[in-house]
Amino acid sequence: MNEMVTQKKLADAQIEAFYHDEFVEDQVRDFGNLNDADSGGKAIVDIGGGCGFFARSLTDVHGYRTRVLDMDTRSVAKCHEIGVDAELGDALAPVPTGDEDVVCFNLILHHLVGKNEAETRRLQLQALKAWHGKARRVFVNEYIYQSFVPHLSGRWIFEITSSSLLSAVGSAIGKVVPALRANTFGVGVRFRSNEQWRELFAEAGYKVVGHAEGKPEPISPPLRGLLIKTIRRDSYLLEPTAVA
Secondary structure, eight states, X not given: OOOOOOOBOOOHHHHHTTOSOTTHHHHHHHHHHHOOSOOTTOEEEEETOTTSHHHHHHHHHHOOEEEEEESOHHHHHHHHHTTOOEEEOOTTSOOOOSOEEEEEEESOGGGOBOSSHHHHHHHHHHHHHTTTTTSSEXXXXXXXXXXXXXXXXXXXHHHHHHOHHHHHHHHHHHHHOGGGOOTTTTTXXXXXXXXXXXXXXXXXXXXXXXXXXXXXXXXXXXXXXXXXXXXXXXXXXXXXXXOO
């Protein structure tokens, strides 16, 4: 019998740091370029969609019917304020309504973390598998951390941000070195390389049918100390391959 895995969650103040539309334009562009099929009037559902900026823009630009599923009550309320359909829900235990065409995970999977790497992987797989057979496609926009030593940087960042001791040290250093600040200290964040995300998708029972590689982002000298080679945001379009 599998042991119950509990997701480590951000505090309200940490969640508020994500109340912005900084990456929405790129996400909407990638969605439009990768998902060329007509949704047939079904819904595009944004899991952990926050204040609804992606959903609203996707409707404005492409005319899709959209809905946000988020566990933060304030985010759902903000969606309603801008006319976006939204409801409370858990990314790990969603309740499909049957009208879902494409389900989106925009910079959300890396926040699904447990107390260790094994639990974190199980949570990320659980979120993806929840829509297997329930939605025609899955769209994922995620951070890619490529390392000089394969797959090392993302794992290091997870260990630092999930450890209470290392997070305390990191927070103190971040006050002096802004490049090392992180609003996930004490909770954790699990970035992966392109190869690792693809392995995760395959394990969840999906094949990648579309991929948009993002532009490399600037990497400060302090971050180079984590052996980070490239940071970018990529988008993937997934289709189910088998029962997961």
